[in-house]
Amino acid sequence: MATVARSRPSPTSLSTFQRRELIRYLSVTLVGLIAVIVFLMPLGYMSLTAFKTQQQIQDPHSVLLPSSPVTYNYQGQDYPLYKVPTAQGVKELALVEKYRDESNFVDPAQPGAGLINWKGAWRTLEPVYRTNPTTENFPLAWNQVNLGLLFRNSFIIAFTGMIGTLLSSILVAYAFARFRFRGRDTLFMVLMATIILPTQITLIPRYIFFRAIGWGGTWWPLIIPHFFANAYNVFLLRQYFRGIPRELDEAATIDGASPFRVLTDVIIPQSTSAITAVGLFHFFWSWNDFFEPLVFLQGQPHLYTIPIGLTEFNNIFNIQPGLAMSAAMMAMALPVVVFFLAQRVFMQGIVITGVEK
Amino acid sequence: MTTMSKSISVPLAAPRRKGVSISQREARWGWIFLSPWILGILAFTAIPMLASLILSLTNYNPIHPEEIRFIGLSNFVRFFSDANMFQAAGVTLRFVLISLPLSLVIPLSLAVLVNANHLLGKNVFRTLFYMPIMIPVVVGVMVWGGILNSDTGWLNRFLALFGITGPAWFQDENWVVPAIVIMGFWGVGNAMLIFLAGLQNVPTELYEAAKVDGAGPVYTFFNITVPMISPVIFYNLTLALIGSFQVFTPGYIVGNGRGDPNGATMFYNIYLYKEAFNFQEMGYGTTLAWAMFVIVLILTVILFRTQKRWVYYAGGEE
Numbered sequence: 176m177a178t179v180a181r182s183r184p185s186p187t188s189l190s191t192f193q194r195r196e197l198i199r200y201l202s203v204t205l206v207g208l209i210a211v212i213v214f215l216m217p218l219g220y221m222s223l224t225a226f227k228t229q230q231q232i233q234d235p236h237s238v239l240l241p242s243s244p245v246t247y248n249y250q251g252q253d254y255p256l257y258k259v260p261t262a263q264g265v266k267e268l269a270l271v272e273k274y275r276d277e278s279n280f281v282d283p284a285q286p287g288a289g290l291i292n293w294k295g296a297w298r299t300l301e302p303v304y305r306t307n308p309t310t311e312n313f314p315l316a317w318n319q320v321n322l323g324l325l326f327r328n329s330f331i332i333a334f335t336g337m338i339g340t341l342l343s344s345i346l347v348a349y350a351f352a353r354f355r356f357r358g359r360d361t362l363f364m365v366l367m368a369t370i371i372l373p374t375q376i377t378l379i380p381r382y383i384f385f386r387a388i389g390w391g392g393t394w395w396p397l398i399i400p401h402f403f404a405n406a407y408n409v410f411l412l413r414q415y416f417r418g419i420p421r422e423l424d425e426a427a428t429i430d431g432a433s434p435f436r437v438l439t440d441v442i443i444p445q446s447t448s449a450i451t452a453v454g455l456f457h458f459f460w461s462w463n464d465f466f467e468p469l470v471f472l473q474g475q476p477h478l479y480t481i482p483i484g485l486t487e488f489n490n491i492f493n494i495q496p497g498l499a500m501s502a503a504m505m506a507m508a509l510p511v512v513v514f515f516l517a518q519r520v521f522m523q524g525i526v527i528t529g530v531e532k
Numbered sequence: 533m534t535t536m537s538k539s540i541s542v543p544l545a546a547p548r549r550k551g552v553s554i555s556q557r558e559a560r561w562g563w564i565f566l567s568p569w570i571l572g573i574l575a576f577t578a579i580p581m582l583a584s585l586i587l588s589l590t591n592y593n594p595i596h597p598e599e600i601r602f603i604g605l606s607n608f609v610r611f612f613s614d615a616n617m618f619q620a621a622g623v624t625l626r627f628v629l630i631s632l633p634l635s636l637v638i639p640l641s642l643a644v645l646v647n648a649n650h651l652l653g654k655n656v657f658r659t660l661f662y663m664p665i666m667i668p669v670v671v672g673v674m675v676w677g678g679i680l681n682s683d684t685g686w687l688n689r690f691l692a693l694f695g696i697t698g699p700a701w702f703q704d705e706n707w708v709v710p711a712i713v714i715m716g717f718w719g720v721g722n723a724m725l726i727f728l729a730g731l732q733n734v735p736t737e738l739y740e741a742a743k744v745d746g747a748g749p750v751y752t753f754f755n756i757t758v759p760m761i762s763p764v765i766f767y768n769l770t771l772a773l774i775g776s777f778q779v780f781t782p783g784y785i786v787g788n789g790r791g792d793p794n795g796a797t798m799f800y801n802i803y804l805y806k807e808a809f810n811f812q813e814m815g816y817g818t819t820l821a822w823a824m825f826v827i828v829l830i831l832t833v834i835l836f837r838t839q840k841r842w843v844y845y846a847g848g849e850e
Contacts, residue, residue: 371774
């Protein structure tokens, strides 16, 4: 923007430079718009399909908007409307009697005028469609998939896990950020290494262990491990804690605060944005996770989370896209809405972990 | 927020008790705060890893736990003669080879776009490109399934405009893996933001100097931008390499957990899951897990070794 303002040789007409700048702005933004439209196209498909009846989905005339053929009730019977070219231009007429080479129509505007004869094959005419979205898919999908139960389950697991990971990761990050002790840097390397450790490597023994202590077919394996800190969250919080001036801790320590008080009274109040980011990351990671619930909740439909519950209905969804898309819309609503409300927190959190090593 | 009198009295009371030095006290507090993680890494990482290694030497099957015995390296012999395993590894490898280059090129291109000086509403674009990462993969597969539907999907209808008959995507053995790669584009948001931060850290003087020297945008990009952001390229490449070998969820959902069509979505990790949890072959399952871990570890180490040749750290090596 600054470059445009800088050079203003004549007040009346745009200079070549300004015109070139304007073209640049418009063309780059156009490229961006095209990219974003292509990128988010599936969401457009989802939103349109969710409001279509099964009939509209199969109707080749209703590709984009949910629309249905329009009919006209003439003498107690429904007749479809067609766009008929007449001497007075194209008119929307109801087809009453159809023959191969000529047909009889009635004009809904003047039904008293009686049948109008039109010469030509009615099959070549274009039917009249009106947009009429339906919301019937939403309650149907909600009940069929039992989304209420799935929402509740996903929420309990995600929320308690979030509390656990916040409590533990804050403590551990504080230890790595503020205390010196032998082996700390080695342990930090170990912590970072666990980020890239595939879950499969520990999965089977964990599964055997959880079953052995009676946690098979319960939520505990999806919740309790988060009370023991997670490498990614610890890393993010540690980076943030290190940015808080040490003078603040020292002042509090001189005032007699214990290390625990320093954490609760100095560090945590200074780090609300990083803590919010970690909480949200965990909540939605858990909300969207597929693998662990699949392994640990197998065969317990009343405990299923949204992702697992939805896949149970894949076969029905394949035949009824309207139901599938309305279920999809409801399942993604919470994460997407929360993301738009807190997008700054999310996006800054990613950058902290990625760049400031 | 403490009172004056308190702050004066403390220095007298605080110093060492029972001859414990300040550094010892600091270390003790450090370990106390660290303890949740220490317990966790022992219980959920270190011991399970060891157990997994031991299990891979047994025929453990939870249906007949009493029959467990050491069978030496039999699982590894079985591994190398398991045709289904090689097929599954092939599917994963195919996915990695297609997705790895794209998982750098696409987020980098998007980062360059949303960093462009001439883009109006940058923040809106950044938010929109990042957003799909919030959508559960299951929902992503359902929604993309509509776009990629062979008859009614928008993609094939679009291709038909150019006279191209699109493939049957999810139903086509050859196209289902590319379809899964395409769906993965919705997950590029993190890499894009990290690239973006990298781009913003390139000193503007370098670009100004290049401009003075008459360098064009393409030359500047490959000779200034790319070397300057090579640390973030390396970071994203490492994450993408490790992540792409772990692919499970989209393949599981698209292939109904059976590898439909005809084994084309039977990724390595799905095969592992089926062996361990459907056939209860947990001993062999841990063997499969370790084999994958070792392969990815070797590739990661190789990648780290190449770092010196092409990654430029402006502040010198750490």
